[in-house]
Amino acid sequence: MIIVNRIFLIAVLIGVPFSVIGSLVHLSPILMFVVYSLTIVALSAFMGRATESLSAVAGPRVGGLLNATFGNAVELIISIFALQAGLVNVVLASLTGSVLGNLLLVAGLSFFVGGIKFKRQQFNVFDARHNSGLLTFGIIVAFVIPEVFSMSMEKAETFSLSVGISIILILLYLAALFFKLVTHRGVYSAKKEGGEEAHEEEPEWSAKVSVIVLLVATLAVAYISENLVHTFETVGKQFGWSELFIGVIIVAIVGNAAEHASAVVMAYKNKVAISVEIAMGSTLQIAMFVAPVLVLVSTLFDQRMALVFSMPELVAMVTSVLLSVILLNDGDTNWFEGATLLAAYVIMGIGFYLL
Template sequence: MLFVALVSAFLKPVDEKGLPMYRLLIFVPVSLVLYLLHVPPLWVFLTSGLALIPLAGLLGEATESLAASRGPLIGGLLNATFGNATEIVITLVALQHNELTVVRASLIGSIIGNVLLVLGFSALLGGFRQNLLTFSSEVAQAHITSMSLAVIALLTPALLVQSAHLPEKNLQAAALMPLSLWVSAVLLVLYGAGLFFALRTHRHLFPTGETQEKPKWSATKASFILFASTVVVALESELLIGLLEPALHILHFNRMFAGLILLPILGNAAEHSTAITMALRNQMAVSLDIVASSSIQIAMFVTPVAVFSSLIWNHPLTILFTASELVALTMAILIAIRIVSDGQTHWLEGAQLLGVYAILAITFYFVGG
């Protein structure tokens, strides 16, 4: 019944451009039926993963409609809170299943996917239509500062462990959990300060894209779809994470590859398509804002939320990322900084970003972490 309500509430206002993605909603009942019929786990895993793609789009559409009806300040806060709702739900479900390796990898993978895959496709495809894509270098510098700060915060615990020579995993967790909690608290404070900067004191610096359009749905309808979509995302995430072990065994994927590459793509597909669409419309500033805002939110909001939430299930999540994850993250941020710092980009730089992402994906597929 919940699926029927979602479809009936949504499909009428969808335009032709948005319809193909939302046809994937058929995988919601398909995944549930396959699960109830006890078919091989790989099929349930794949269909539940495909179901998450349109559900993430529904969450995004509902959040944007609700935000548009509440004014710029409340709307900005709603977008800042629910902008990565799918990733938050998947992360919480994975924490409940004690998949700490997958959680850490997916947090890093979401940032890498944003700054390499999404920015790369945006610059590549937008660059084919426009000789040169331009955006505000001042705004780019603000994003760069925030992302650099987040990377430094994520690097610190790993550097501490190496310098303190804590060889035992239990000792690492005991030493790093208080540190992780304090760092997470600081990140949340800085994230709030960044929102105040973007929504109040320096709102004029940030692109608004098409926010002047009327909301697609009423506030009541958007609230219902937001709630219903979140429930279904939680259900599909339970199927996806619950069958992760047998599915990875069949696919010959390691957990690091699944977290860094597979899960972020499924959870971010709808948002990725929006950023690329904006670039095709020669609105690279909006694409960059989507990429940067999502990356900053993952590092400075979703990661702290995951750390604090892990205590609920007594599965403490420290921010002790592996060396390979941190190297990949640092590389991604550095090359992204180099490309966006001058306020312009073109298709070749997009291809280079995609090349780096492909190299990282291949490496983690064969080597893992």
């Protein structure tokens, strides 16, 4: 682990200055796309370590929320710059990719890696069922409704519907946080499922250092993300990638690298409760906060973004939610369930590549 951390440190020390110089002297977009992506992944690793330190003090629920929030901050920043550039389809695709990435790739890798080391891993079944209900609402209800009604609506009416739904989603998400962290905090906890184990771990960094690392890394990611967006068109033409594939696979993986790494590491340490909270919590945050915020932010730009996804995107998200709910609702997991989720992600990835 020490070697990996040193590699990420070297990547940041080289990548950040090179990103600044490369953008100023206009180096090859293909080269800079690679540099920007690797640098964002390295910065995300530091964000993951900082949030892991905070979660050691705050517990798995708050730790998972912090990890998801700062992990999604990267994608939110990338998406805002993409909206400003008029790449609405890329933003919608990246939201789809985040849902698939978190529910299938992150959870799948976590369960697979953790399951190889431990035959059986358990987490709080009450949290899982609570999140499953919100997932069903946030993805199946809130995303399907605009798609269905848009078939009989004008473009302006569809956007108005999206704005209304976005406001409701944000309010319900805030209510869900209030429910979980305030009114019902600890009501459904179960120590044998790992609900309190995070408090026993010594944090790598102090809370002050962690916050500083998070802020600096987020600012650096914001600068690099703006430049990354401008390479999408050239990269897409060079490799034959569609905007859909770039958004669903590339942007989603780069934008969520922090929580991807943290979730897998937590599962390997037999702290699968945090992994589940990261995977499901991040998906909920994408669906019920990030996506609605982007809809509202798009009112500031020439091209507005409605919550209307393509049929392949919608079917892929609904399928991933149903599969995740079925596998996670028992509060128990193993490597085979992880392999099942990963297989579903690969199948969908192939489909989006060939589409």
